[in-house]
Amino acid sequence: MERTVRQAGPGHASAVATLLAQAFNDDPVMHWMQPIPSRRPAALRRLFAAQLRHEYLPAGGVQLIGGPTGQPLAAAMWKPAGTTGPRASRREELTMTAAVVGALRTRLPVALTLRRALDGAHPAEPHWYLNKLGTAPTARGQGLASALLTAQARHCDETSTAAYLEATRHELIGFYEKFGFTCTAPIDVPHGGPAYGGCGALLAEPPRISSHTFSAGRRGVR
DSSP states (O other): OOOOOEEOOGGGHHHHHHHHHHHTTTOHHHHHHOOOTTTHHHHHHHHHHHHIIIIIHHHTOEEEEEOTTSOEEEEEEEEOTTOOOSOOOHHHHHHHHHHHHHHHGGGHHHHHHHHHHHHHHSOSSOEEEEEEEEEOGGGTTSSHHHHHHHHHHHHHHHHTOEEEEEOSSHHHHHHHHTTTOEEEEOOOOTTTOOOGGGOOEEEEOSSOSTTOOOSSOOTTOO
16 A cells, blocks of 8 residues: 655545544543543544644644545644644634534533643653544554654654654554654543553654654554
């Protein structure tokens, strides 16, 4: 399968949101945020769509790999180092807030607790932040997540910029370590929140191993 990485545009928001909702439907953190299985897929689609349209796509940090018909098979939501993208207007901020509230409903307080815990774990130095990396369930094990990470690792090496992410499962830590990420600290979410794989925060400092190529993805990578 071709693994051409390209930047997503505004027209990809809905398809990428659907892809990520499928990829993260069984994620332990998403279970905690929305414990009712029947509500989770729609809630995740609305949440990811809001984040994509109002935060990540305007910042230029969304990358994808498409299938033969152009549909996204894997996608990465990165927040570029030192920027949050173009400053949103008051109307855009209200639209974003309404979309998030609509997606999370009564689980909004839980999401805010999680957001504060994650924000507090970020390193002080400028860094690219990987919010989500997901592969369509039917396309896992084909190296797509590895291709997306390799492309961004190469860019970080060229610009001497760090990269940061959170691992929601213990088995994912080894996968990210192949790209130069190392565990920096656990992430403690209060009120019975998820354990984040016993580690949570992972940071990669340049240079890393972006020149290495991976022929197959690790099964279980979202």
